[in-house]
Amino acid sequence: xxxxxxxxxxxxxxxxxxxxxxxxxxxxxxxxxxxxxxxxxxxxxxxxxxxxxxxxxxxxxxxxxxxxxxxxxxxxxxxxxxxxxxxxxxxxxxxxxxxxxxxxxxxxxxxxxxxxxxxxxxxxxxxxxxxxxxxxxxxxxxxxxxxxxxxxxxxxxxxxxxxxxxxxxxxxxxxxxxxxxxxxxxxxxxxxxxxxxxxxxxxxxxxxxxxxxxxxxxxxxxxxxxxxxxxxxxxxxxxxxxxxxxxxxxxxxxxxxxxxxxxxxxxxxxxxxxxxxxxxxxxxxxxxxxxxxxxxxxxxxxxxxxxxxxxxxxxxxxxxxxxxxxxxxxxxxxxxxxxxxxxxxxxxxxxxxxxxxxxxxxxxxxxxxxxxxxxxxxxxxxxxxxxxxxxxxxxxxxxxxxxxxxxxxxxxxxxxxxxxxxxxxxxxxxxxxxxxxxxxxxxxxxxxxxxxxxxxxxxxxxxxxxxxxxxxxxxxxxxxxxxxxxxxxxxxxxxxxxxxxxxxxxxxxxxxxxxxxxxxxxxxxxxxxxxxxxxxxxxxxxxxxxxxxxxxxxxxxxxxxxxxxxxxxxxxxxxxxxxxxxxxxxxxxxxxxxxxxxxxxxxxxxxxxxxxxxxxxxxxxxxxxxxxxxxxxxxxxxxxxxxxxxxxxxxxxxxxxxxxxxxxxxxxxxxxxxxxxxxxxxxxxxxxxxxxxxxxxxxxxxxxxxxxxxxxxxxxxxxxxxxxxxxxxxxxxxxxx
Numbered sequence: 001x002x003x004x005x006x007x008x009x010x011x012x013x014x015x016x017x018x019x020x021x022x023x024x025x026x027x028x029x030x031x032x033x034x035x036x037x038x039x040x041x042x043x044x045x046x047x048x049x050x051x052x053x054x055x056x057x058x059x060x061x062x063x064x065x066x067x068x069x070x071x072x073x074x075x076x077x078x079x080x081x082x083x084x085x086x087x088x089x090x091x092x093x094x095x096x097x098x099x100x101x102x103x104x105x106x107x108x109x110x111x112x113x114x115x116x117x118x119x120x121x122x123x124x125x126x127x128x129x130x131x132x133x134x135x136x137x138x139x140x141x142x143x144x145x146x147x148x149x150x151x152x153x154x155x156x157x158x159x160x161x162x163x164x165x166x167x168x169x170x171x172x173x174x175x176x177x178x179x180x181x182x183x184x185x186x187x188x189x190x191x192x193x194x195x196x197x198x199x200x201x202x203x204x205x206x207x208x209x210x211x212x213x214x215x216x217x218x219x220x221x222x223x224x225x226x227x228x229x230x231x232x233x234x235x236x237x238x239x240x241x242x243x244x245x246x247x248x249x250x251x252x253x254x255x256x257x258x259x260x261x262x263x264x265x266x267x268x269x270x271x272x273x274x275x276x277x278x279x280x281x282x283x284x285x286x287x288x289x290x291x292x293x294x295x296x297x298x299x300x301x302x303x304x305x306x307x308x309x310x311x312x313x314x315x316x317x318x319x320x321x322x323x324x325x326x327x328x329x330x331x332x333x334x335x336x337x338x339x340x341x342x343x344x345x346x347x348x349x350x351x352x353x354x355x356x357x358x359x360x361x362x363x364x365x366x367x368x369x370x371x372x373x374x375x376x377x378x379x380x381x382x383x384x385x386x387x388x389x390x391x392x393x394x395x396x397x398x399x400x401x402x403x404x405x406x407x408x409x410x411x412x413x414x415x416x417x418x419x420x421x422x423x424x425x426x427x428x429x430x431x432x433x434x435x436x437x438x439x440x441x442x443x444x445x446x447x448x449x450x451x452x453x454x455x456x457x458x459x460x461x462x463x464x465x466x467x468x469x470x471x472x473x474x475x476x477x478x479x480x481x482x483x484x485x486x487x488x489x490x491x492x493x494x495x496x497x498x499x500x501x502x503x504x505x506x507x508x509x510x511x512x513x514x515x516x517x518x519x520x521x522x523x524x525x526x527x528x529x530x531x532x533x534x535x536x537x538x539x540x541x542x543x544x545x546x547x548x549x550x551x552x553x554x555x556x557x558x559x560x561x562x563x564x565x566x567x568x569x570x571x572x573x574x575x576x577x578x579x580x581x582x583x584x585x586x587x588x589x590x591x592x593x594x595x596x597x598x599x600x601x602x603x604x605x606x607x608x609x610x611x612x613x614x615x616x617x618x619x620x621x622x623x624x625x626x627x628x629x630x631x632x633x634x635x636x637x638x639x640x641x642x643x644x645x646x647x648x649x650x651x652x653x654x655x656x657x658x659x660x661x662x663x664x665x666x667x668x669x670x671x672x673x674x675x676x677x678x679x680x681x682x683x684x685x686x687x688x689x690x691x692x693x694x695x696x697x698x699x700x701x702x703x704x705x706x707x708x709x710x711x712x713x714x715x716x717x718x719x720x721x722x723x724x725x726x727x728x729x730x731x732x733x734x735x736x737x
Contacts, residue, residue: 051143147191198272229258252461345379429719464506473510503558
C-alpha cells in the first residue's frame, strides 16, 4: 500500500508524519528529524496517495516514461489517451478528433478529465490536456505535475517518423511547429517540475530524471548554503547555520563575514541537456538554468517564470537580450549593455529585486544597501524602482558611490535613476571604502539590531556579495556559448576562452560557474586596468595591498583593489576549507596581504590567466577597432580586448564580455576618437557620438535618463562610518515611519 506523503516541498516533518499520519508545511526549516526522514523516505514510495502527472507535447514519450516510472515505483501507470478517453468514447482519439474538430474536442476531453480520479499512480496526460484550465486544475490537485520538456525540433522529427498527421490545432495554414510553439504557454502554466530532455535521450534515462526531480521537489533539505568561512567541524556541529536560497537572498552577507555558496555546489547539466537549449531563446535558457539552481520550496517554477519574463521583457532593447557579435578573427563580443541602464549589471538587477520581494516576509520592511564603482548603482536603483507599488512601500534602496570616482555620465545616471524608494549618496572616498563600510555595517549587530527593534526594518545587500546577484550572470555566459553553436561557429563540445574586464571578480566567477555546470570553457582570462592587483595575484599567488593606492582610470567599474567574490573562488579550489579562507582574508584585512599555498596556486592557474592594460592602450584599442570595423568599444571592453590580444593563442574562439555601453564613458571615447574639443555637458557628448553613426547606436535608456533629469540633486557625505549610519537611519525614519 502507498503511504500518505504530502507532495509539497517539505520544510518540517513532525513525529506523527513518520507513522504515516500527517506532514506539516512550515516556513522555517528545522532539521531535528532530518536523518530520520532520510531513512524513512528512502524506504517508502515517493507517491503516497498522490500522483506523478506527466505532461508535455505529443511525442514527448509520456506514455513510455510513465510505464517505466510506474514499474520502478511498483504502482499503476495510467495513460489518459489509452486508458481513459478511448474507453469513455468507445472510439480512438484520432477518430474523435476527426469527428468533432479541435475546438469541441478540447471541451469533450476536458469534461472527461474533470471526472478522472486516481491516487498513488503515474498519470500520462495527453498533449492537449493542459489547454483545458478546469480539467488541469482538477488533476493538479491530486499530485505533482512533471513537464517533459523536449525541444520542438526533436518533437517534430519524432512525429514525422511516427507519421502522425492529426493533432489538436493542426489545420490548413497552421504548421506543426506553430501548434507546438502555441502549446508551450499552457505547459509552462501548470508544471511543478521541469525535466529537460535533450535529443536522443532514452526513455529509461528520462524516467530516472523524473524520479530524481520528484525526490528533489519533495526534499529541499539538501539544497543548503554555507558561508565561505564556515569550518567543516562547525558545519557539522551547527546545523542551524545552514541557509536556503530565500534566506541568502535576504541576508546577503553571512553572519561570520563570509559569503554564501551552495553547500553541494551548482547542478551539472549533461551535454544533451545543453544541446537541447541551443534553439531556445534567452528567457527560456534562463528559466531552465535557474530552475535547477533555485529550489521550488523557495520560489515555485511558475513564479520564477513570471519573474524572469518580467525581468527580461520590454526592459531590454535587443530581443536577443545578450547577443553575440563577431568582432574580428576568432574574437566575439558578448553584448551585455542592452538593459535599461546600459551595463551587464542589469542582468542581475532586473531580476534580483523581484526575487527579493518574493522571499521576504510580507510584514517586514527592508532597506537595500549597495556600494558601487559606477554601474551597479544605477542598475540597483532602476531595478528596485520597477517593483509594484505594494513592494515599493516595504523595500527601499540607498546607493553609496565614490563622489569623484565615477564618470560624469555615470553620476548623472545614478542621480537620474533616483525614485520614490531609491536614493544615491556620494561618498568622499573610493569604492573600496564604500564596499568595506557596507560590510562593516552588516556585521555591526548593535546597529542592525537597533534598526530592527526601533523601526522594524532590516538591512539587505544588493552587491555581488549577494548570491542572487551572482547567479543570473551564469546564464549569459552559458547562453553566449550556445549562441556560437547555434550560429555554426563551433560544434557543441569545442572549447572557448572567455575574457572579462574584472574588478570585484563576480562576472568572471559566474563564467567559471558556467564551466562547472558543463559549458566547455577552457580558460577564463582576467583583464585588469592599472589597478592590477588581481593580475599580480593570478600570476604569483600573492594578494598584496601594501603600498597600493587606487588609481583613477578610464575604466572606473574595475577600479577596485579588494575583490569580494575572489573569496568564493578560493573557497571552491581549497575544497571548501572555510578555516583556510578565514585565515587568508583575516590576514588581508589585518596585514594587507596573503599568499596562496603552491598547490592552490597551481589549481588556480589551471582555470585563470590574467593581464592588465594601461589607459593609453585602452584608448588606442578603441580607436583601432572603430577605424577598422566602425564599432565602438566601451573603455572596459577595450581593456579586455587589449588583454585578449596579448594572451589568446588563437586555437579557439574567444568571447570578450562587453560589459557596458560606450555612451556611459563619452569623454574617454571622444578622446579615443581624437576629438579635439569636448563639451562638458553629458547630453551634448552623447549627441556628438550619435553623429558618428557607429555601431552600436547610442543607448536609448541612457539618453532618455539624461534628457529627463540633467544633473539633479543628491546627497554627499564624508568617508566616515558614523556619517553613513546616520544617513541610513534618517532614510528609514523618513521613508518607513
